[in-house]
Structure formats: C-alpha cells, structure tokens
Amino acid sequence: MPIHNLGYRPWKEKLTRPSARWRYISASGIRLAQKSPWVKRVVFAAWLPVLYWGMGFFIIGQAMEGKVKLSDGRNRAPVNVVVDEFQKQLQKANPSFIPAANRRVVAMALRKQFRKIPKVEQVAAALESGDAMVARNRVWCWLLMTFLRYPQGILILFLIGTIAPALITRDIRSKAFLLYFSRPIGKLDYLLGKFFIPATFIMLVTTLPAMALYLFGILMSPDLSVFWSTWDVPLRILVGSVFLILPTVSLALMFSSLTQETRFASFGWFAFFTLGHGAWMAIAFSTAMRKGYSHSQDLASVMEEPEVKRWGILSLYNNIGDVQSWVFGFSSWQEVLPGMMVLLAITIGSLLVMYRQISSPLRV
Numbered sequence: 044m045p046i047h048n049l050g051y052r053p054w055k056e057k058l059t060r061p062s063a064r065w066r067y068i069s070a071s072g073i074r075l076a077q078k079s080p081w082v083k084r085v086v087f088a089a090w091l092p093v094l095y096w097g098m099g100f101f102i103i104g105q106a107m108e109g110k111v112k113l114s115d116g117r118n119r120a121p122v123n124v125v126v127d128e129f130q131k132q133l134q135k136a137n138p139s140f141i142p143a144a145n146r147r148v149v150a151m152a153l154r155k156q157f158r159k160i161p162k163v164e165q166v167a168a169a170l171e172s173g174d175a176m177v178a179r180n181r182v183w184c185w186l187l188m189t190f191l192r193y194p195q196g197i198l199i200l201f202l203i204g205t206i207a208p209a210l211i212t213r214d215i216r217s218k219a220f221l222l223y224f225s226r227p228i229g230k231l232d233y234l235l236g237k238f239f240i241p242a243t244f245i246m247l248v249t250t251l252p253a254m255a256l257y258l259f260g261i262l263m264s265p266d267l268s269v270f271w272s273t274w275d276v277p278l279r280i281l282v283g284s285v286f287l288i289l290p291t292v293s294l295a296l297m298f299s300s301l302t303q304e305t306r307f308a309s310f311g312w313f314a315f316f317t318l319g320h321g322a323w324m325a326i327a328f329s330t331a332m333r334k335g336y337s338h339s340q341d342l343a344s345v346m347e348e349p350e351v352k353r354w355g356i357l358s359l360y361n362n363i364g365d366v367q368s369w370v371f372g373f374s375s376w377q378e379v380l381p382g383m384m385v386l387l388a389i390t391i392g393s394l395l396v397m398y399r400q401i402s403s404p405l406r407v
Contacts, residue, residue, distance in 0.1 A: 064228055068236025073243055076206050082244070085202045089248035092194035093255060099186055100260045103149060149182075160189060161346065162373040176272035181372075183260055183273055187253050188371040191283055192364045195249045199291065200316055202248060207241045207295035208308035211400070216303040220401075230401050234394075241292050250284040283367045290359065290386045293393035300400035320358040327351045356385045 076082055150167035162185060169181035214220055223233055257276055261269060298311035331345045345351060355361040362382035369379040 065232040065235035065239070068228075068233060069239040069243065072210060072237065072240035076240060076244065079205065081205050082202070085198060085205060086244065086248055089195060089198045089202070090252060092190065093252045096186060096190045096256055097259055100183075100256060101263055103182055103186075105263075162188070162368060165373055179269060180273050180276070183257070183276055184279060184371040185373070187256060187276065187280060188283070188367055188373065190253060190256065191249055191280075191287065191367055195252070196287070196360060196364065198248060199245055199287070200313070202244055203241050203291055203295045204309055204312050206244060207292065208299050208312060209305045210237050210240060211296060211299040211397075212303055212305045212308050215300070230398065233401060234398060237296060238292055241295065242288050245288050245292070246284060249287060250280060253280045253284075279371050283370045286366045286370065286386065287363055290363065290389045290393075293390045293397070294359075297393035297397045300397045316359055320360050323351075323354055323358040323361060326354045326357075356381050359386075359389070362386050 150170040153163055153167050153170070166181050166185045170178045172178065214223070224230075254277060257273070257280065260273070261267070294315065295308075295312045298315075299305075299308040301311070302308050327345055327348075330348050330351050334348070355365065362385050365374065365379045365382040366386060368374040369376065369383075
C-alpha cells in the first residue's frame with residue numbers, strides 16, 4: 044500500500060529565536076542538578092551565613108547610631124557613648140548623622156575583634172574620618188566583601204565540584220554530542236548552555252544573599268536617604284560575582300571536557316584549587332617562621348609581606364579575593380593587576396581548551 048505526503052511538513056508551533064537556544068540546555072541542566080541531595084545541602088548551607096552577617100549589619104548599624112553599647116577593647120565594661128547637645132541637634136535634623144563618639148567606639152571594636160581580617164584598618168580609619176556617608180559605605184562594602192570571600196568563597200568550591208564535573212563528561216561518554224549537533228545548535232550555544240548551569244547556582248549562593256544583606260541594611264537604616272550613600276554597593280556585588288564566576292566555572296568545565304570520567308574531572312578541580320592555595324600557605328608560614336611572627340600577632344601582618352603577596356598568584360582563591368578587594372574599593376589597581384592577569388589567563392585558556400574539546404567530535 045503506497046504511503047503519500049512524504050517529505051517536509053510545516054511547523055505549526057511557535058519558533059524559538061536562535062539566541063535563546065542555549066537557555067534550554069541550561070534549563071535542562073539546572074533541573075537535573077537540583078535533584079541532587081548534595082546540591083540542596085550545599086545551597087542550604089550557603090544561606091546560613093546570611094544570618095550571621097545580617098546580625099553584623101544590625102549591630103554595627105545600631106552601634107554607629109548610639110543605640111547599643113560596645114566594648115572599648117581595654118576592659119569588659121560597656122562604653123557609655125556620650126553625645127553632646129550639639130551632636131544631638133544634628134542627629135535630630137539629619138537621622139543619618141553618626142556622632143563622632145559612636146564612630147570611634149565602633150572603630151575601636153572592629154580593630155579589636157576583627158584584627159585578623161584584611162582591610163579592617165581601612166574601615167576603622169573611614170569611621171574615624173568624620174564623614175558619616177563615607178563611613179557607612181565603607182562598612183557595608185567591607186561586610187559584603189568578607190561575606191563573598193570567606194564563607195561563600197569556600198562553599199562554592201564544593202558546589203562547583205558537585206555540579207560542573209559531570210556536565211560535559213556525560214555527553215562525551217554517552218555520545219550526546221551527536222544528538223546536540225544534529226539539531227540547529229551551535230558550539231557556542233552548547234558552551235553557553237553548559238556555562239550557565241553552575242553559574243546560576245553560584246549566583247544563587249553569592250549574588251542573591253549579598254543583595255539580600257544590602258536590602259536588609261537599607262531597611263534597618265534610620266531613613267531611605269542612606270541609599271544615596273550606598274547606591275554603588277549593588278553594582279560592586281554584581282561585578283564581584285562576575286570575577287568569581289568566570290574563572291571558576293571556566294576552569295571546572297575545562298576539566299570536565301578533558302575526560303570521560305566524572306571522578307577525574309572532580310579530582311582535577313579540587314586538586315587545582317587546593318594545591319595552589321596550599322603552596323601559597325606553605326610560603327606564608329615559612330615566611331612567618333623566618334621573620335619571627337608569633338601566633339598572637341595578626342595574620343594580616345604576614346599577608347602584607349612582599350614575598351607572600353608576590354606568590355599569592357599561585358592561589359586561585361587568593362586571586363579572586365584580591366580582585367574582589369579592588370572591586371569593593373579596598374585595593375588599588377596596581378596591587379591586583381597580577382591577580383587580574385592570572386584570572387584572565389585561566390578564563391581564556393579554559394574556554395579555548397573547552398571549545399576545542401567540544402569541536403573535536405565534529406572532526407572525527
């Protein structure tokens with residue numbers, strides 16, 4: 044019996060723009076990744092520090108306004124913040140005004156409690172400068188910079204190591220490339236689709252919590268005029284997140300494209316991250332021992348040694364932290380230029396290797 048009407052038939056559904064093809068790859072990968080219980084645990088753990096840093100926003104903000112008492116660093120008795128009549132009148136006229144006595148107390152408390160955290164001296168100096176708008180901006184930038192660098196910077200090591208290694212290795216092992224590229228999907232579409240899978244989860248645990256902390260700080264402020272002194276903070280959060288996402292995701296996906304085994308890609312990612320930072324820490328400890336630093340002295344003093352800073356380029360974690368320090372306004376361009384060049388080289392090199400590996404099945 045003959046079969047009629049063979050050949051192409053009209054497509055009656057809505058056509059998708061070519062520029063949106065990569066989104067379907069990302070959406071499918073995100074749905075698969077969020078089913079993993081380990082991914083859910085890491086994402087949950089990544090939001091827990093928001094509570095701690097939120098308390099920091101609240102306590103420091105209230106202390107700067109004189110509504111709580113802090114220790115002066117010399118005894119355990121609370122410091123009674125004395126505001127003269129002139130300052131009281133200024134505070135009534137301008138709710139965002141911060142009395143000088145309050146600024147000095149907060150600066151003293153920061154130096155005592157957080158002396159081992161980088162850039163705390165700059166924050167304390169800004170508080171003592173007398174400019175309330177600059178002081179508030181510096182405190183918020185410092186809190187958000189430490190939030191992105193310490194808890195979130197460590198947690199994304201495990202988040203990326205859980206998601207990224209299997210993204211391309213599964214396609215290589217199952218020959219899914221033949222299915223992808225038999226459709227109108229280009230290599231750039233595939234690359235972007237895979238890139239935004241871990242990038243989305245990183246933004247979920249870094250950008251969104253940081254923005255939530257910023258909004259919390261705005262809501263806890265005496266009035267909304269504080270927004271005009273901190274309007275640049277959300278932009279700094281976005282730029283800092285970009286410098287975090289680009290090198291880490293590119294590097295992890297490069298390892299994923301080099302092998303058919305997920306465990307080898309995971310090992311490559313964790314080894315690169317930990318061995319580089321371990322080598323830098325060994326140099327820092329040896330320098331501290333040679334120069335006679337004791338455990339009671341500030342860790343920040345060791346980190347400022349020229350030879351320790353010079354070898355900081357070995358650590359991906361340090362390079363990202365240094366560049367974020369520049370983004371939030373605590374370092375100069377000259378100080379972070381080596382780290383910036385390393386991150387740029389890692390990103391470009393990883394993307395080129397990954398693009399070549401993606402193209403290789405088409406040449407067979």
